[in-house]
Amino acid sequence: MSLNLFLQNVANGLSLGSLYALIAIGYTMVYGILRLINFAHGEIFMLAPYFLYFGVLIFHLPWWASIIVAIALTATTGMLSERIAYKPLRDAPRISVLISAIGVSFFLQNLAIVVFSGIPKAVHRPEFFTRLYRFGEIRIQSTLFASIIVSSIFLTLLLYVVYRTKTGLAMRAISTDIETSRLMAVDVDKTISITFIVGSALAAVGGILWGLRFPQLFPTMGMIPGLKAFIAAVVGGIGNIPGAMLGGLILGMSEILFVAFLPALSGYRDAFVFLILILILLFKPDGILGKKIQEKV
Amino acid sequence: MKKQNEKILTILALIVLGILVYLAENNLDAYKLRILNLGAIYVTLAVSLNLIYGFTGQFSLGHAGFMAIGAYVTSLLVLPPYYKEMIYILEPLAWPFTVIHTPFIVALFLGGLFAAIAAFIIGLPVLRLKGDYLGIATLGFAEIIRIIANNIPQVTNGALGIKGIPEFTNLWWSVGVAVVTIYIIKGLIESSYGRALMAIRENEIAAEVIGVNLTYHKVMSFTISAFFAGVAGGLFACLLTTIDPKAFMFVMTFNILIVVVMGGLGSITGTVLAAFLFNFFLEFLRPIEAGFNIGPIKIPQVPGMRMVTFSALLLVIILFKQKGLLGGFEFSWKGFFQFINKLFGNKKSSEGSVR
Amino acid sequence: MELLNIDNITMKFGGLTAVSNFKLKIAPGELIGLIGPNGAGKTTVFNMITGIYTPTINKIYFQDQDITGIKPDKIAKVGIARTFQNIRLMENLTVIDNVMIGFHLHLKSNLASAILKFPTYVREEESIYHKSMELLEKVELEKFKLEKAGSLPYGQQRKLEIVRALATGPKLLLLDEPAAGMNPQETKELMNFIQKIQDDFGLSIFLIEHDMKVVMGICRRILVMDYGITIAEGNPAEIQNNPEVIKAYLGVDANYA
Numbered sequence: 001m002s003l004n005l006f007l008q009n010v011a012n013g014l015s016l017g018s019l020y021a022l023i024a025i026g027y028t029m030v031y032g033i034l035r036l037i038n039f040a041h042g043e044i045f046m047l048a049p050y051f052l053y054f055g056v057l058i059f060h061l062p063w064w065a066s067i068i069v070a071i072a073l074t075a076t077t078g079m080l081s082e083r084i085a086y087k088p089l090r091d092a093p094r095i096s097v098l099i100s101a102i103g104v105s106f107f108l109q110n111l112a113i114v115v116f117s118g119i120p121k122a123v124h125r126p127e128f129f130t131r132l133y134r135f136g137e138i139r140i141q142s143t144l145f146a147s148i149i150v151s152s153i154f155l156t157l158l159l160y161v162v163y164r165t166k167t168g169l170a171m172r173a174i175s176t177d178i179e180t181s182r183l184m185a186v187d188v189d190k191t192i193s194i195t196f197i198v199g200s201a202l203a204a205v206g207g208i209l210w211g212l213r214f215p216q217l218f219p220t221m222g223m224i225p226g227l228k229a230f231i232a233a234v235v236g237g238i239g240n241i242p243g244a245m246l247g248g249l250i251l252g253m254s255e256i257l258f259v260a261f262l263p264a265l266s267g268y269r270d271a272f273v274f275l276i277l278i279l280i281l282l283f284k285p286d287g288i289l290g291k292k293i294q295e296k297v
Numbered sequence: 298m299k300k301q302n303e304k305i306l307t308i309l310a311l312i313v314l315g316i317l318v319y320l321a322e323n324n325l326d327a328y329k330l331r332i333l334n335l336g337a338i339y340v341t342l343a344v345s346l347n348l349i350y351g352f353t354g355q356f357s358l359g360h361a362g363f364m365a366i367g368a369y370v371t372s373l374l375v376l377p378p379y380y381k382e383m384i385y386i387l388e389p390l391a392w393p394f395t396v397i398h399t400p401f402i403v404a405l406f407l408g409g410l411f412a413a414i415a416a417f418i419i420g421l422p423v424l425r426l427k428g429d430y431l432g433i434a435t436l437g438f439a440e441i442i443r444i445i446a447n448n449i450p451q452v453t454n455g456a457l458g459i460k461g462i463p464e465f466t467n468l469w470w471s472v473g474v475a476v477v478t479i480y481i482i483k484g485l486i487e488s489s490y491g492r493a494l495m496a497i498r499e500n501e502i503a504a505e506v507i508g509v510n511l512t513y514h515k516v517m518s519f520t521i522s523a524f525f526a527g528v529a530g531g532l533f534a535c536l537l538t539t540i541d542p543k544a545f546m547f548v549m550t551f552n553i554l555i556v557v558v559m560g561g562l563g564s565i566t567g568t569v570l571a572a573f574l575f576n577f578f579l580e581f582l583r584p585i586e587a588g589f590n591i592g593p594i595k596i597p598q599v600p601g602m603r604m605v606t607f608s609a610l611l612l613v614i615i616l617f618k619q620k621g622l623l624g625g626f627e628f629s630w631k632g633f634f635q636f637i638n639k640l641f642g643n644k645k646s647s648e649g650s651v652r
Numbered sequence: 653m654e655l656l657n658i659d660n661i662t663m664k665f666g667g668l669t670a671v672s673n674f675k676l677k678i679a680p681g682e683l684i685g686l687i688g689p690n691g692a693g694k695t696t697v698f699n700m701i702t703g704i705y706t707p708t709i710n711k712i713y714f715q716d717q718d719i720t721g722i723k724p725d726k727i728a729k730v731g732i733a734r735t736f737q738n739i740r741l742m743e744n745l746t747v748i749d750n751v752m753i754g755f756h757l758h759l760k761s762n763l764a765s766a767i768l769k770f771p772t773y774v775r776e777e778e779s780i781y782h783k784s785m786e787l788l789e790k791v792e793l794e795k796f797k798l799e800k801a802g803s804l805p806y807g808q809q810r811k812l813e814i815v816r817a818l819a820t821g822p823k824l825l826l827l828d829e830p831a832a833g834m835n836p837q838e839t840k841e842l843m844n845f846i847q848k849i850q851d852d853f854g855l856s857i858f859l860i861e862h863d864m865k866v867v868m869g870i871c872r873r874i875l876v877m878d879y880g881i882t883i884a885e886g887n888p889a890e891i892q893n894n895p896e897v898i899k900a901y902l903g904v905d906a907n908y909a
Contacts, residue, residue: 037429088616095356098429099558100615102551107608114605223547227440230433271444274437281434282422481767488766489756489777492745496753499742506702506740508728508757508820517763 008139009260010253015144015213017252018151022206023229024236024244025158026078026199032175032239033195035094039101040081041203042226043108046219048074048204049211050116071204077108078200079193087189112219120218143213154205155245158198162241171195175239224270228255231277237290246288251276311476318468330468331536332580337471338532339572341478343556344565345525348482351562352491353518354498355424356432358550360526362439365446365545366415367408367527368534372459373397373452374404375535384460387450394452401465405474405531412527413520415442420519424512436547446542458541459534466536474532475569478525483565485521494518495563555611582606655680655856656714656732656824661707663696663880670696671707672880678824678856683846685871686860687891689900692877694860695737698826702734703727714824729757733822735813737829737860743802747793750801750812751784754819787815790852791845807838811845818849825849827859831866839863843870868892876900 023045030038051073055066085104089097133140162168170191173181182188210225211217228251236247255273259266280287321333342360349357373381373394381390399407423434446453453459485491493514496504505511534540556575560567582603656678663671671693678684686694699705701712706721713719714730722730742750759766761773788794791811796804801812810830817825830846831839843866850857861867867874868888876884876891878900884891891897 035429037433085612085616094428096615098356098432099554100612102554103608103612103615106548106551107605107612110604110608114602227436234433267448268444271441274441274444277437278423278434281426281430285426285430484767484769485763488769488773489752489759489761489780490763490766492749492753493756495745495749496742499744500740502704502724503736503740503742504753505724506704506728506734507754507816508725509753510723510725 005260009256011140011144013253013256014249015147015252016256017249018147019206019210019248020225020229020232020252021155021245021248022151022202022209023225024233024248025155025241026203027230028233028236028238028241028244029171029195029199031233032241033171033178033192034086034090034097036086036097036101037230039098039226040085040104040108041078041199042222042224042229043105043112044074044078044081044200044222045203045207045210045226045229046112046217046222047077047108048207049217050112052208052211053121053217054116067208070208071201074204074207075197075201078196078203081108082193082196087192109219109222116217116219120216141213143209147209147213150205150209154202158202158241161198167191167194228270228273231273231280233287234277234285235280235287237287240287240289243287243289250288314472314476318472322468332576333468333573334466334471334532334536336573336576337468337475338466338529338536339553339556339576340475340569341471341525341529341532342553343560343568343572344475344478344482345522345529346553346557347560347563347565347568348485348494349518349522351557351564352486352498353494353515355515355519356428357435357519357522358432358547358554359419359435359439360522360553361545361547361549362435362442363412363416363523363526364530364533364549365439365442365542366412367405367530368540368545369408369446369453369459369530370411370527371404371408371531372462372534372540374399374407375401375463375465376459376461380461385450385454387455387457389451390454391451401470401535405528408531409524409526409528412530413524416520416523417516420516421512424515424519436550439545439547439550443542443545446545453542456542458539458544460539462534462538462540464535464538466532471532471536474525474528478528479565479569482521482525486565490514490517555607558611559614578610579603579607653680653716654678655682656701656712656858658697658701658712660710661700661712662709663693663700663705664708670880671700671877674877674882676875678858680823680856681850681854682873683850683857683871684859685867685874686858686877687862687864687867687874688877688883691879693880694877695828696880697877698734698828698860701727701826702732725757728820728822731821731823732826733817733820733824734826735810735817735828735830737832739806739809739813741801741809741813741816744800746798747801747804747812748781748784748788748797750816751787751819752780754816755780755783757820784819787818790849791815806833810834810842814845814849818853822855824856824858827857827861829860829862831861831863834863839866842866846870 023041026041026044027038030036030041048070051070052066055061055069056063059066061069081104085100086097089100133142133145162171170181170186171194173184173186174188174191178188207222229248232247232251233244234247235250236243236245251273254276255269258272259269265272321330325333342364346357346360349355374397377398378395381395419435419438423431423438426434447456449455450457486494493504493509496507496509497511497514501511537544552575556571557568559575560569560571654677656676658674658676660673660675661671662669662673674693674697676684686697688694696705700707703719703722703724703726711718711720714732717730719727719730719732742753745753759776761770761776765773785794785797788797791808791814793804793808793812793815796808801809804812810832814825814827814830827846831842834842846857846859847870849855859867859871868891872887874884874886874888874891875882876894876897883896883900884894886894
């Protein structure tokens with residue numbers, strides 16, 4: 001493989017990886033606090049580009065306004081799903097919440113089919129998003145830069161919030177021990193809502209970047225990227241935010257390079273990602289940055 | 298109630314069931330028969346999922362994968378060789394599939410067997426995981442199986458799938474398999490081995506310390522569960538007459554999970570009822586999608602409303618009736634007669650059901 | 653012949669040494685107590701004996717057989733049973749089911765004969781039922797046989813857990829704080845019960861306890877642990893007057909008669 005092709009692939013890997021990172025953070029934050037794999041997170045990711053395009057096409061909002069509205073709507077959906085479907089089950093066996101999450105996931109998917117129709121929509125994007133930059137032989141779409149830059153900004157903001165603000169402290173407290181946090185006057189419900197809002201907003205950003213890059217929208221488009229983002233969170237260490245970022249980048253790179261080096265096996269690209277998941281779960285279940293939690297016998 | 302009497306009652310019930318199946322097969326139209334067949338197949342699928350999940354407590358989301366293995370194996374064995382040559386247009390069918398041709402029952406059994414073998418291989422490493430991690434790992438394996446099916450056209454005809462499968466499945470087969478499944482799984486649950494499985498569900502560490510070999514029992518439960526999922530897959534293939542990888546996506550496992558949750562984890566009776574209710578409802582809701590009138594209000598045609606309603610239904614059940622529609626109730630002849638007695642005011646004292 | 657020989661074992665978790673150079677020989681029929689402040693490493697010793705942890709250094713022998721690091725279910729088969737500090741019953745199963753599970757490890761019938769209810773299996777199942785009822789009668793729980801184990805009051809749950817352990821037919825029984833949460837009357841009954849089952853079943857018993865009445869009352873030999881180290885060993889009188897023991901529990905030099 002020529003150097004240029006390799007660099008092209010690396011660039012693609014970084015771009016894809018940063019999108020996975022944005023989505024993975026939502027999974028890891030929710031898991032850290034509620035020990036729940038939020039199956040519906042992929043659908044949150046899916047809704048954002050739909051909201052965006054509908055804002056532009058139906059309500060004729062300018063692009064920048066539509067982006068903000070889309071993120072806000074998506075974050076609200078995420079917060080509502082928690083209030084309606086997860087909060088009542090906080091004391092129920094964990095499996096119940098998991099099933100509820102699967103239920104929300106399918107509900108949102110099918111609702112999207114009903115409201116937006118299941119036919120994939122090809123959307124027209126303004127030139128700003130399709131401009132190609134050339135570096136020697138390599139061609140990079142502007143969205144690739146956007147992905148990396150935007151992701152980095154938001155991720156830095158998030159790290160600031162989590163590690164330097166009171167809200168972030170509350171989040172970290174709850175992820176260690178909900179009951180004690182309550183006793184320490186932490187508003188658990190509000191903090192959990194904020195966690196979902198933030199996670200959903202990040203997924204929305206990821207969804208919008210994705211939609212700008214691959215402008216074919218269909219209601220089930222959130223499933224596979226959602227699952228892969230979850231795998232990224234596990235790889236990095238579930239519950240660990242920097243881990244989610246690292247996992248996202250690693251997974252994105254691995255996926256692109258797998259296809260690049262083994263083009264004959266490209267049909268197996270998703271299987272490759274699942275294989276990584278299974279291997280991590282079997283050999284290093286805490287992920288790269290995670291820590292082991294021992295059960296007291 | 299003496300064991301003898303229970304056995305007699307069960308045999309009588311089976312005879313009644315046989316008569317009902319005979320009447321149905323000879324009088325109902327194809328549409329209704331298909332729904333009943335699906336209901337019976339779902340019984341097998343849901344009871345087998347209940348074995349590994351409701352009784353052994355292992356959250357496995359891989360059922361669709363085992364179904365797929367059974368469906369493909371059965372189809373390949375049941376289609377005549379010359380026909381297979383015709384439909385494999387992406388790539389010629391590989392040997393020995395070109396020459397193998399077996400009777401239906403052998404094909405079903407082998408479908409289950411291959412699914413069981415896959416479960417054994419997957420189960421040994423994966424069943425060490427717990428809870429959500431096990432769920433995601435088994436989901437991963439099911440997806441890998443599906444992706445493989447998509448990518449080996451010389452065996453599975455890839456994304457095109459297999460068409461024209463002979464329609465061997467009728468109510469005798471689907472109900473028959475369901476009855477056998479219930480008989481075996483019930484037999485397992487009501488034995489010492491069943492107690493061991495439930496002990497694992499309740500408290501794994503204590504179970505191990507009490508002398509229960511975790512690996513043996515978990516893998517055993519997983520393998521048996523997969524066997525019946527595979528057989529159900531074979532029945533499924535010979536009912537729909539066409540299969541392709543898209544039929545075995547996670548939605549399929551989710552449907553079976555809905556049935557298990559609706560019926561109540563660890564309740565075989567509930568599962569049977571839920572399996573049929575689920576399929577009836579799905580059909581019953583079809584008109585919603587076609588559009589209908591409530592008085593002066595015209596409700597437009599909305600494809601996909603069925604599944605929206607269904608997902609909402611699942612959420613409602615999970616949120617309000619966590620023990621399933623029947624609350625963990627299990628049918629027994631003793632309980633049935635006590636119920637009748639109570640209805641007619643007899644003062645017989647009743648013991649609670651054992652499980 | 654000694655029954656259990658713990659040969660100077662040490663347990664390290666990463667950089668933390670939980671247990672250091674623990675040694676003990678238990679002969680058949682002995683009743684031995686293990687005491688010490690919380691966090692001393694007592695339950696860790698139990699966990700090492702029962703295969704939940706593998707000692708980092710050295711070995712454990714049972715009836716001259718090396719059982720170091722063998723999985724818990726094999727330990728049970730070899731003849732060692734235990735109860736837990738924070739009762740681990742199968743809460744949603746009935747009381748009698750909890751006991752019957754204890755007999756599973758000795759089941760001779762294979763899976764197929766159990767599923768298909770062959771006569772040999774049916775006979776075994778009936779025998780298990782009767783033996784389980786006998787055990788329940790010993791602790792006066794037979795009336796509750798069909799109740800869910802989790803619905804029993806605390807003291808009775810403890811008794812059920814002990815009886816479940818007895819079902820496995822052990823030669824050595826490890827009891828982890830069996831008297832925890834019991835009132836004086838229940839404690840007295842427990843003491844009698846422990847001595848009774850020792851006689852009836854010919855067991856050796858090794859118990860962890862904080863209740864000194866129990867330990868001093870029924871144990872012939874007592875070991876004291878603190879911070880993973882065995883600081884004293886002897887009979888009740890010797891232990892009560894041992895200054896190291898007093899210091900470990902009270903933190904000061906005091907005369908405690």
